[in-house]
Amino acid sequence: MSEPVDVDLALIGGGGAASLVLAALGRRGPGARVAIVDPVHKRGQDRTWAFWGTPGTFLDPLLSASWDEADVVTPTGRRALPLRPLRYAMLRSAPLYDLAAQAEKELSAVRITERAEQVADDGERVLISAPDGTPLVRAAWALDSRPRPPRRPGRTNWLQHFRGWWLEADEPVFDPGRAVLMDFRTPQPARGVSFGYVLPVSDRFALVEYTEFSPAVLSGDEYDAALRGYAALLGLDLAALRVREVEDGVIPMTDGPFDPHPSPRVVRLGTAGGATRPSTGFTFSAMARQADDIARALAAGRPPLPAPPYPARHLWMDAVQLRALDRGLVDGVAFFDRLFARNPAERVLRFLDGTTTPAEDLKLMASTPLLPMTRAAFGDALARIRP
Template structure:
């Protein structure tokens, strides 16, 4: 006979980065009178991913950062630009400290952990049954679901940010620990897409060196390794003096497809499935952190744990236009990003990419791009939206 489901106020389905940030935020906001469960087949520990993001110094993340930089480089074939990010910083956070902080929060909050894969969420509008196979394992007032989920429907542009990184240790000082390389476009550019390398140094002897593409499809293992070898050689690093300590891979959606952040009355999605990934860049961490803080603030105040949309609608529209222009080859990726940083303060560009700029600032950012191809992309995007709306209207009759 199956045992009765665990009754809780809040269930976190999926125990990765988004759920870990929620647990830490609940602890930080002093939410102690809530029954919480985590449903995940794996108890996450150790270093399985790295997040890079920008924020303001002196906050709760300071003790767990691996490194941070007040200056970054953006490199093209024509120039090397050093950007001062003040009052922001560019920061790197590895998953191990995030999981450790979440585990400590779990203990203080008295969280129930259910080691199972959730197969279904049955929401009747009052409670949600979390099912693993045929068994209901948790009954919750609210569910926060951070598992990867496809968008509600395909987008007009469907790209991926895909990458491989090497954690390189050198037996001599070779990295500038005071400055990160944000984007280095000297890498060979794909026929359809954008590529760049970047360097995140922890010290002058240890750094994450990564190759990234924005394009429709991932590479093979051999393709990533060849690209990383080429970028290592471009940086002038001697392979005989280097050791690859770890390898990181990832694939992140870059699409104008809509993600359903609130699929049923008492189920809320977080992370990429909840719209936290910025379509034009693939950055996710800052939005996940905002979602976690909004959830914890709401619960502390007795409100439903439904965060605000990760990005303003006008930003998602601008992302759709930019992705369309890049996908159709109307603009060059290196030229697009080079002009953004050349014609705007770095701090404005970073806040724009994080969804935190005003309409006036966004007009300045948009005017720094090449206008004819962006106007054409805007018109094409509008036409596609109208056609899609008409098709959905005919199907609903």
């Protein structure tokens, strides 16, 4: 039996979370011995992340587009949201994977194109083995970003699920200066919330997407029909446009707890580590924070344990919101419209990013429909104390 590779840090999985860790380690220069264990070496374009944050980070040269304004649209009108000092940004996967590959080279990292089956943590080292039992890596710490369910099922379990078309035109069609963050003019599901959005890279190229927050996914034909309907709402002539790429995704929206530190020397990242915001499905900003925390800790000689992705009070607020939507206590479109109408856009976006203060959270809660949200909070409290 071959001897495993000995390293300080093993990354199990090589997607967005691992790529951000590699990029963060690369910015600090060679130090820890690193191995990546993944049967697939991620390259090229396989996903798009949209997120908000402040300009001036290492991600700026990688962005496909960014916007200082975004629109929220309902059947009753359009609200233009000034986002400064934040901005809404789009990052496609290819440049991030390229940056991670460059960091991997600079760090002299070892890449093992095998599937990790067993991750055995004895409290001193972590042994990662292949499906046939072959030992692959022995590491001081393992960062595992493979998808996993919550530690226990949530009281509310929804999904953010979507399909997007990258549309290309021969003539100017899109406004590259502004994004559509949420367009609620789409037909609403019987149980859930739907919306479209538009992220223009140029006046001739944009991502047009249909998204639902609801308990179950749709069929491919249903997503396509929804996208055709949304394109018609936008006044787009699909006969004059080309669908260059299609993106699909399913992201958990649940108040079930994820276990970010399942054993002494194994740390979970990404959705498996709780980086997905239960109320929206957004993940990227929290993954980036996790990566920076890990790189700083290693550089300081500390264990690579990132801070919790979101404050506990925010997870409680998300649980109450999900319950209110799931039980039909609030209308989803009206809820989000009211949230943006009664708060500065920056406050709402920072809350969804997990960075608002307790005082700001109280203002946000006061701007929601108080009676139904109080009922949802009371129901959530009862559900928590039941065996």
